[in-house]
Every structure is written in C-alpha cells, then in structure tokens.
Amino acid sequence: MxxxxxxxxxxxxxxxxxxxxxxxxxxxxxxxxxxxxxxxxxxxxxxxxxxxxxxxxxxxxxxxxxxxxxxxxxxxxxxxPLSPWMARPERHWQDMTVLATIATCATSIVNLRLMQPDGITPDSSAYMARQKARVDSCLDWLETQVTDDGFAPGWFSIMDIAFFCPVAFCDARGVMPWRGRRKLEALYDRCRARPSMLATPIGGLQPS
Missing domain, CATH: 3.40.30.10 (Glutaredoxin)
Structure with missing residues (x-):
C-alpha cells in the first residue's frame, strides 16, 4: 500500500x-x-x-x-473504538449529510488559506467573504448535530475525524476564528489527544 x-x-x-x-x-x-x-x-x-x-x-x-x-x-x-463504517446503517442519510457538510466546510477553509498569500481575503473579495460565511454556516449547523459524545456516541467516527482535521488545519494556519461552539470545541479537544491524531500532526507549508 x-x-x-x-x-x-x-x-x-x-x-x-x-x-x-x-x-x-x-x-x-x-x-x-x-x-x-x-x-x-x-x-x-x-x-x-x-x-x-x-x-x-x-x-x-x-x-x-x-x-x-x-x-x-x-x-x-x-x-x-473507531467506527467500522462511514455512516451508521440506521442513520445513513443523516450521517452522510453531516459528512457532506464537513467536506464543504473543509474545502472552504482550505480555499481561504490558499488565497491568503496572494492577499485575497474576505475583506477584499466577495468570493472569499462567501467562503468564510460558508464555514461559519456549516459549523453553526454542525453544532446542532453533534452530541456531547461526538457525532456518533460510543464511537470514534469518521465524522469526528473529518471534522477535526480541517479545523486543526484552520487553527494551525490561522485561517479564521471558529471557536465559541461548545460541543464542537469539546469534540475538538477530545480528538486532539487521540494517539492517531498525535501521530499525524499538521506540517509542511500548504496543502495540495
């Protein structure tokens, strides 16, 4: 592999x-x-x-x-334990909607970061302002979907992983503030201490 x-x-x-x-x-x-x-x-x-x-x-x-x-x-x-599926069988479409929302949020976070070196920011570009608004909108909605025990209680779910990785990137690269959402913050802090997260830190100069 x-x-x-x-x-x-x-x-x-x-x-x-x-x-x-x-x-x-x-x-x-x-x-x-x-x-x-x-x-x-x-x-x-x-x-x-x-x-x-x-x-x-x-x-x-x-x-x-x-x-x-x-x-x-x-x-x-x-x-x-790690969940054995992308989405819970009994909540397949709800969980896949969460994953789709996280993917949209992640793409907008990366777009905001990639434009920063060229001085294209939410203050100078309507498109970038829309990207920032999209991140906030996605995170606000995700806050209504996550529980105090993550997106799939009892599991370390792909939804948890998919959320943590771009938000950690957002923090590491100083893309935009995202905190202030209690349940998402708690999930982020729990994930941060997971051995698999500690073994895969954000590095390098920029994503591809």
Missing part, C-alpha cells in the same frame, strides 16, 4: 488517521506544497491518493470508505 500526500493537507490527514487507527503499514510519497500538474498521482491533481496493489483511489472519503470495507477493525486502537 502506498499513500501520496502532503503533511499540510487536512484531507490527507483524515486518511492517515484512519490508516493509523487500523494499524496498516504503507509506503509514502510525500511532497509538501503544490505538486506539479505535469506528473500528478491522479486526475484530480490533488492528494491524497492511495495505491493498494493494482487499485488506485483518490479523494479522502472514497479512500476511507475503501479502507473500512477492505480492512475491518480487528482490535480497537483507542477508546472509544
């Missing part, structure tokens, strides 16, 4: 966390910063990309879904 990623990518971090939770060994192809468009690991010209034998997959949710289906959790790596 081989993973193409950058240390700064919150999307790649989500996959790295799941790999750590599943205790799966893998080779790495790491390039911090934007990869050349002339030789991308996949057609989206983005990471993460996972190779497993002859199979090559891209986009973090697809990769995570594949890992959960192909490599079931044999022994819980922490408490609560």
């Amino acid at each position: 081989k993973l193409y990623f950058s240390n700064g990518s919150p999307f790649a971090r989500k996959v790295r966390v799941v790999l750590a939770e599943l205790a799966l060994a893998y080779e790495t192809d790491i390039l911090d910063g934007l990869r050349p468009t002339s030789s991308p690991p996949g057609p989206t010209i983005a990471v993460p990309v996972l190779e497993d034998g002859a199979l090559r997959l891209w986009e973090s949710d697809l990769i995570v879904d594949y890992l959960l289906r192909s490599y079931p959790v044999a022994k819980p790596a922490g408490e609560p």
Whole structure:
C-alpha cells in the first residue's frame, strides 16, 4: 500500500488517521506544497491518493470508505473504538449529510488559506467573504448535530475525524476564528489527544 500526500493537507490527514487507527503499514510519497500538474498521482491533481496493489483511489472519503470495507477493525486502537463504517446503517442519510457538510466546510477553509498569500481575503473579495460565511454556516449547523459524545456516541467516527482535521488545519494556519461552539470545541479537544491524531500532526507549508 502506498499513500501520496502532503503533511499540510487536512484531507490527507483524515486518511492517515484512519490508516493509523487500523494499524496498516504503507509506503509514502510525500511532497509538501503544490505538486506539479505535469506528473500528478491522479486526475484530480490533488492528494491524497492511495495505491493498494493494482487499485488506485483518490479523494479522502472514497479512500476511507475503501479502507473500512477492505480492512475491518480487528482490535480497537483507542477508546472509544473507531467506527467500522462511514455512516451508521440506521442513520445513513443523516450521517452522510453531516459528512457532506464537513467536506464543504473543509474545502472552504482550505480555499481561504490558499488565497491568503496572494492577499485575497474576505475583506477584499466577495468570493472569499462567501467562503468564510460558508464555514461559519456549516459549523453553526454542525453544532446542532453533534452530541456531547461526538457525532456518533460510543464511537470514534469518521465524522469526528473529518471534522477535526480541517479545523486543526484552520487553527494551525490561522485561517479564521471558529471557536465559541461548545460541543464542537469539546469534540475538538477530545480528538486532539487521540494517539492517531498525535501521530499525524499538521506540517509542511500548504496543502495540495
């Protein structure tokens, strides 16, 4: 198994966390910063990309879904245990809606960060102002969906991981303030101490 990623990518971090939770060994192809468009690991010209034998997959949710289906959790790596699914079977559409909202929020956070070096900010760009408003709107809605025990009580869920990674990136890169949402803050603080999170810190210069 081989993973193409950058240390700064919150999307790649989500996959790295799941790999750590599943205790799966893998080779790495790491390039911090934007990869050349002339030789991308996949057609989206983005990471993460996972190779497993002859199979090559891209986009973090697809990769995570594949890992959960192909490599079931044999022994819980922490408490609560990693969930064995993307979404709870009895709440599939509700949980997938949460994941879709988190993915939209994450994309807007990364867009805000990538435009900062060029001086394109919410104060100077209507589009960036909309990205910031989208992050706030998504987080406000997620605060109504999360419980005091995370998005899926009793589990360390993919929703929890998907939320933590871009918000940790937001903090590390100083993208925008997001705190002030009690349940999300509590979830963030719990996730931060998880061994799989400690083993996959945000690094590098910028996501790709």
